[in-house]
Structures are given as structure tokens and as C-alpha cells.
Amino acid sequence: MTRLRACWRLRNGLVRDRENNRRENKAIRQQGTEAKVRYLTRADQYKAISEYARRDTGLSLVHSQVRQNVAVRVDEGYKRFFDALKKGQTDVHPPKCIELKRYRSLTYPQYGSAAHIGNSKLYLSGLGEFKLYDHRRIKGKPKTVTVKFKQGRWHCIVTAEIQEKDVITRVRCDDDRLDACIDTGLDKLMTDSHGEEYDPPKAWYDHRKQLRKAQKKLSRQFEARQKKHEAMVAEARASGRKAPALKDMPYSNRLRRQIRKVATIHTKIERIRDYHHKKNADVIADRYRRLAVEEHSVKFMIRNRRLAKVASDRAIHKQKLLLQSKLGKRYIAAPNIREEIGGNSQTCTCGAPAPKELKDRMHVCPVCGLVGKRDHVSANIISIIIFGCVSLSLAPEAGQAFVRRGEDEARRGEGLLCESVRPALEFSGKRRSPVRKRNTAGGEPTTGGDTRVHDRVRPVLPREPQAVHHEEVHHGRAPG
Numbered sequence: 001m002t003r004l005r006a007c008w009r010l011r012n013g014l015v016r017d018r019e020n021n022r023r024e025n026k027a028i029r030q031q032g033t034e035a036k037v038r039y040l041t042r043a044d045q046y047k048a049i050s051e052y053a054r055r056d057t058g059l060s061l062v063h064s065q066v067r068q069n070v071a072v073r074v075d076e077g078y079k080r081f082f083d084a085l086k087k088g089q090t091d092v093h094p095p096k097c098i099e100l101k102r103y104r105s106l107t108y109p110q111y112g113s114a115a116h117i118g119n120s121k122l123y124l125s126g127l128g129e130f131k132l133y134d135h136r137r138i139k140g141k142p143k144t145v146t147v148k149f150k151q152g153r154w155h156c157i158v159t160a161e162i163q164e165k166d167v168i169t170r171v172r173c174d175d176d177r178l179d180a181c182i183d184t185g186l187d188k189l190m191t192d193s194h195g196e197e198y199d200p201p202k203a204w205y206d207h208r209k210q211l212r213k214a215q216k217k218l219s220r221q222f223e224a225r226q227k228k229h230e231a232m233v234a235e236a237r238a239s240g241r242k243a244p245a246l247k248d249m250p251y252s253n254r255l256r257r258q259i260r261k262v263a264t265i266h267t268k269i270e271r272i273r274d275y276h277h278k279k280n281a282d283v284i285a286d287r288y289r290r291l292a293v294e295e296h297s298v299k300f301m302i303r304n305r306r307l308a309k310v311a312s313d314r315a316i317h318k319q320k321l322l323l324q325s326k327l328g329k330r331y332i333a334a335p336n337i338r339e340e341i342g343g344n345s346q347t348c349t350c351g352a353p354a355p356k357e358l359k360d361r362m363h364v365c366p367v368c369g370l371v372g373k374r375d376h377v378s379a380n381i382i383s384i385i386i387f388g389c390v391s392l393s394l395a396p397e398a399g400q401a402f403v404r405r406g407e408d409e410a411r412r413g414e415g416l417l418c419e420s421v422r423p424a425l426e427f428s429g430k431r432r433s434p435v436r437k438r439n440t441a442g443g444e445p446t447t448g449g450d451t452r453v454h455d456r457v458r459p460v461l462p463r464e465p466q467a468v469h470h471e472e473v474h475h476g477r478a479p480g
């Protein structure tokens with residue numbers, strides 16, 4: 001903790017230096033003199049660090065690379081600020097001084113002699129050895145070590161370098177799984193185009209009563225603390241002394257205990273949510289070949305007072321990020337609107353408008369008569385945009401009724417359904433020779449049963465008429 005505090009002082013010092021520098025430069029520019037304007041760089045701040053360390057004994061005990069990393073963080077913050085300015089964003093600010101409670105981590109930028117893990121122990125230079133709950137094997141080459149204080153515990157975060165091919169499982173050309181599209185929502189977190197629903201428990205909602213009770217108690221304790229402080233100030237004023245500021249008053253043990261209690265509930269909620277998000281991503285990655293997900297901002301939901309709590313509880317964006325990291329290139333971002341037709345949830349697969357409010361959960365099309373669950377239909381509209389087909393699960397008649405303005409007659413009965421169309425992948429991992437291709441008959445299991453051992457000698461059945469050669473690029477339309 002003392003080291004963390006020293007780094008926090010250093011960080012705020014460096015930020016202040018930058019602020020002063022910017023102010024001076026501004027003054028120079030306004031005067032319009034010939035004097036050259038020079039902004040502080042990371043290298044300048046590296047130099048300043050040794051000066052800080054000379055004055056601050058706490059800081060001099062911190063490992064030199066950790067100290068330098070503080071300057072890196074400040075520099076990165078400024079970079080992000082300038083990038084945002086370049087992009088024309090207006091409500092951005094450069095890094096500013098922060099409170100100690102916001103500064104919670106130290107980074108060793110080089111894994112090695114200064115920081116390493118061995119025998120379930122974490123060794124940090126200048127700090128010593130720590131017992132580590134070593135729950136995960138590190139894959140790849142470790143690069144940096146960060147220790148972070150979060151939710152009442154110290155966590156160790158190791159970043160490692162790893163090749164993409166070792167993380168993301170690529171799909172083979174002969175993969176016979178279906179493609180799917182996903183519509184996200186607040187009622188059911190995700191619904192895919194084949195009608196499958198993913199509805200993890202609403203972690204916050206289930207803990208809300210517990211949380212409310214704990215937070216109420218905490219809030220009362222903070223109020224009591226403030227009152228106590230006011231009394232102290234009054235007493236000090238009467239006796240002519242100076243009372244300490246409220247933020248310098250130490251927390252009582254009772255207050256600390258209560259803070260920990262609230263934090264524990266929040267941690268629990270976060271972990272439940274995280275577990276189910278990861279599980280969903282795993283299931284989907286196993287089940288489908290490619291996945292298209294509607295891209296839309298979730299900000300509007302958070303801003304909406306009525307939706308904010310549920311939307312935050314669902315954490316749609318987090319789920320999407322996890323899907324992306326799990327699926328890699330198998331993840332496709334889809335637009336949430338069809339050009340000249342309209343929003344995915346406000347139109348039908350046939351292209352007719354089907355306006356709905358948020359509370360309407362069923363889709364009923366007045367033109368083609370399609371009836372279905374709202375999210376299911378939306379997911380199939382995404383499927384039309386990306387893969388050019390709808391799922392059989394959306395009632396077979398509905399599949400036949402799929403039209404794409406003027407193409408309906410030409411395409412009817414041509415295999416518009418996902419189940420029969422097997423478009424080639426846009427990418428392929430390791431291409432295998434066609435002889436070794438898995439022997440499938442239109443997705444049906446072959447009579448041979450075991451397809452693993454004798455692939456090479458089994459005769460190859462003729463391809464499905466719709467199948468595209470796997471080197472062609474599929475543009476989201478049924479071939480032909």
C-alpha cells in the first residue's frame with residue numbers, strides 16, 4: 001500500500017507538471033512572442049521521475065520500471081485525449097489529478113527477474129513474495145505483471161503474447177454446422193435465428209433487496225460520520241483549534257466492514273453475470289459455424305430512466321465482446337437497419353413495415369401473415385441481410401414467403417432456407433484437399449457412422465447442387 005501511495009503521488013505530480021506546461025505554453029501562444037512552444041514528452045517525464053524519487057523516500061523504494069510505467073500511463077492518457085480531439089469530440093479532458101482510492105494498481109512492464117510467478121508464488125521486486133491463488137495456467141509468453149486492488153482483494157494480472165491461431169479455433173471448410181444470427185434484447189438476453197433463447201439470470205435483479213438493505217445501512221453510517229465531523233469542527237472552532245478535513249478522518253471499523261459487505265454483493269453480481277456470459281459464448285461457439293450479431297448502441301437504453309437498470313443488468317455490450325473474443329473471425333457485425341426498408345425490429349422478413357412498441361413481444365405481419373416471436377423474427381431479418389436466407393424454424397411457409405423485392409419469383413423454391421444453403425466461408429483455416437473432406441450428404445449423417453478413421457478411402461459423394469466451391473467468396477446471397 002505504501003508503494004501504491006508513492007506511485008499515486010508520482011502520478012499526480014506528473015499530471016500537474018503536464019498541466020503547468022500546457023498553461024505556460026498557452027500563455028506564450030497568446031502573447032504571440034517568438035519563444036518556441038515546447039510540450040512535455042514521455043522522455044521528459046522519465047527524467048523528472050528520478051528527481052521525484054530523490055525527494056520522495058517512499059517512491060525511491062519502488063522498482064524503477066514501475067515508476068516509469070506511471071509516466072507511461074499519463075502519456076497514454078494524453079495520447080487518448082489528443083486522438084479524441086483530432087476526431088472532433090468535444091467533451092474530452094486530459095488526465096487530471098485523482099484521489100488515492102481511484103489509483104489502485106502497479107504494473108511491472110517486464111516479466112522476468114523483477115516480477116515472475118513460480119511455485120504458486122508471485123515474486124515482485126521491491127515488495128517480496130506473495131502467495132498466489134494460481135487458478136489459471138498462463139498460455140504464451142508472459143509480458144507484463146500488474147497487481148491490482150479490487151473489491152477488497154489483491155489481484156495479479158499477467159498479460160501474455162500468444163499467436164492468434166492458438167486462441168481462436170478456426171472453422172474448417174467442411175464444417176457442417178449452421179450459421180446463426182442473434183438479436184439481443186432485455187427480455188431475453190439473446191435470441192438466435194433458429195429460435196434458441198439465451199436467458200441467463202438477472203443477477204442484479206435477484207440481489208436487489210439485499211443490496212438495497214446494505215447500501216441503506218452504509219449510507220446512514222456515512223451520514224453519521226459527517227455529523228460527527230461537524231460536531232468536531234464546532235468543538236475545534238470553540239477552542240480555537242483547526243479540525244482535520246472530513247476526507248482525512250479515518251473510517252471506523254464498522255464503516256469499513258459495511259463497505260466490504262456492499263462490495264461483496266457487487267462482486268457476487270458481477271461474477272454471476274460474467275459466468276453466464278462466458279457460458280453463453282461457449283455454447284454458441286460450439287453450436288454454430290458463423291454468427292452475425294446486430295450492432296447497435298446500448299447507450300440509449302442506459303439513458304432511458306426506465307430501462308437503465310435492466311439494461312445495465314443485462315450487460316449486452318459485455319456479452320458481445322465475449323462472443324467476439326470467443327469466435328474471432330466467425331463473428332460478423334450486422335447493421336440494425338435494412339436500406340429502404342427500415343429497422344430490423346420494425347419490419348417483416350417480407351419487407352413490409354410491422355411497427356411495434358417495446359412492449360409488443362409478438363410479430364404479426366399484415367402482408368404475408370407471418371406470426372412469430374419478435375426477437376426470433378428480428379434475428380431472421382439479420383440472417384437475410386448477412387446470409388441471404390431465413391431459418392427453417394421460422395415456420396417453413398415463412399421461409400417460402402421470403403422475398404427480396406422483385407426476386408421472389410426467381411428465387412422461390414430455390415433453397416432459401418439456411419438448412420439447405422451451405423455457402424462457403426469467406427475465410428478458411430487450413431485448407432484441406434477435397435479428397436479428405438468429411439463425407440456428408442447435405443448435413444445428414446452418413447451411414448458409415450465413424451467418419452474419423454477412414455475418411456481418406458471413403459468415396460466422395462457428389463456435391464450438393466447449391467454448394468459453392470469453397471474458394472469463392474460468399475456475398476450473402478444464395479448462389480445460382
Ligand SMILES: [Zn+2]
Pocket residue numbers: 348349350351352365366367368369370
Ligand atoms: Zn411479412
